[in-house]
Amino acid sequence: MTxxxxxxxxxxxxxxxxxxxxxxxxxTERMLNRFQVLVDGxxxxxxxxxxxxxxxxxxxx
Numbered sequence: 001m002t003x004x005x006x007x008x009x010x011x012x013x014x015x016x017x018x019x020x021x022x023x024x025x026x027x028t029e030r031m032l033n034r035f036q037v038l039v040d041g042x043x044x045x046x047x048x049x050x051x052x053x054x055x056x057x058x059x060x061x
Contacts, residue, residue, distance in 0.1 A: 010037075
């Protein structure tokens with residue numbers, strides 16, 4: 001344990017969404033916003049970087 005802040009990168013895979021085209025992600029933002037991170041039992045707002053693999057190419061959001 002430490003009394004200093006710790007910054008860490010944590011990666012969470014999202015479920016595979018097959019059979020969708022580029023315009024079929026209307027509810028993706030809602031799904032991402034429902035994800036919560038808790039530290040010591042308190043909800044925090046993390047910095048978010050979303051990367052998807054579509055047609056074998058990475059896309060950033």
